[in-house]
Amino acid sequence: MLRFVVRRLLVAALTLVVISLVTFGLFFAVPSSPAKVMCGKNCTAEDIAQVERRLGIDQPLPRQYADFVHGVFAGRTYGEGDFRQDCPAPCLGYSFRNNQPVTEIVAQRAPVTFSIVLGGAVLWLGLGVSLGMVSALRRGTAFDRAAIGVTLAGASMQVYFFGLILLYLLVYSTGLLPFPSYTPLTESPLRWAAGLLLPWMTLGFLNSALYARLSRAQMLETLSEDFVRTARAKGLPARKVHTRHALRAAITPIVTIAGLDIGTSLGGTFITETIFGLQGLGKATVEAVQFLNLPVVMATVLLAAVFIVVANIVVDVLYAVIDPRVRLS
């Protein structure tokens, strides 16, 4: 088990290095210089050169990358003399836009996205898996057909459509819910939940479609397994047969997809954040890309990669927890 974890961590580190290199490289393939963007229209070539020097982007690319990595692990210093700026580790640089430390931006934005995704995930997993399970047990009935129809509708709708409908129905026309906003959980759990209910419902309904279909198919498969017949032959009540025996065996692929889904979403849910006016990582990333704000882009892209890599490891570990046959090999 230890060797397995160590190997996975090494692969994860390598993945992150490659992703950071590619992001770095891609960014410099863009034909416009961030110094020009920052400096404005009336800048002379000299001004631009000065800004470039200050940002450190006049250096050769490998050197810049090395500085960046050094900054992450040991901190770095920008500029000199009066413009000297010490950036302690983990230094992700300063926003080209307003000179805010990137770590601070991430620290502000990440909790918003986390809250949206985790709340949404609870809803979409709960709703999706239970809907799929009941559909499978009532296969062919009106309930099954209705559930499949609704989830098909859910799967084909988009956040910007469904989210806006909910926004109109629940906020503008009836006032049942406040306009979405982010209050830190530590400040007021109630306001935190109330402000995020709308994005949760949106993500919950839309994503549950996939989970309902997946868990329905998985349940139907395990329900025809011999061990389910054995469980019934023992005289177990139907409820226990369905949950403890059938669902338990059906859960593995659901865990895989859920892990990757959550990992991916944690990197940013741009559309959801934009519709509901929440300042999350997704919005930060898109804005940074539009502004060629390299330090912020680097940070958010890397962070997203970290989430996906970690989610993968978590899924692997969960596999071993769920299936004893995995533990041996």
Next chain:
Amino acid sequence: MVELPAPRRGEGPYLRVRDLRVRFDTEDGVVRAVDGVSFAVERGRTLGIVGESGSGKSVTSLAILGLHNAKRTTISGEIWVGGRQLVGLGEEEVRRLRGRDMAMIFQDPLSALHPYYSVGRQIAEAYRVHHPRAGRREARTRAVDMLDRVGIPQPAKRFDQYPHEFSGGMRQRAMIAMALVNDPDLLIADEPTTALDVTVQAQILDLLSDLQEEFRSAIVLITHDLGVVSQVADDVLVMYGGRAVEHGSVERVLRAPQHPYTWGLLSSVPSLHGDADADLVPIPGNPPSLINLPPGCAFHPRCRWADVNGDRSRTEVPELVAAGAAGHLVACHLPVAARERIYRDEVAQVGVAR
């Protein structure tokens, strides 16, 4: 709580099936999987049900335990288990009997055990369903004890292992331990040795007979292997196309078989005492479609002697009637004299019959 009538003890056969019919409604039509089968098994006795795939033997056993999907299955006739009629009884009542009064062993113990739970836990679970007041420790003790009784070494250690860590024979032993954990009066074993290799087969059959002596349960053994039947069964029911074609004691059915289908089964099994160079004789043709059973005797398209009686075998379903010795029944239109002559002259040279 549903009150169950107290089981009747000591009078008549523990399991009595009368005119059992099981039909499945499918998109292609109605499958008559079992079509009027009757038999009885007393405590301490073993009935072997023999037949090809699709002869209705497994469907019969699942019907006794009430494991068919009620929505797609129509069951009629009578199934008496310990004095209770199960056909038409509510699912909840039948569930309470399952695993307690009647238990089942399946063909492939690897797929029949849950891969994610330890073997011991699955046995303990079977115990706790019917002993709701039993604590975790009591159930564990009982399960370890059962593992020990079915001959699994180091049962306390084996308790915590998973099915994939057991060998095939050990897995089937664990299955048997699970089936017997509540001391059932009726044990149905559906091809319990088919997935095992031959030496292990013999051990499992021995184990079953030993346990039967100990527990005094009635056993229904479903198999396609006449060798297995001759080894452990007291009575045999030969099924073909969902109907009983021959029924009697093992002695009678294997020594003096009356039905051409039984002859076919016997001739396709090698015998230790027979001529080593003689070829085995397979039964020609394929098992019949249960949606569209041949008219008359379902076996007639594969029977060499179907024309001996004009076209009676093609038009009239033969009744199960007495064939000489007491309790020996056969469903065949051949006259008794003709059957005896054919068997003596044409069939008896091959197979386990001798």
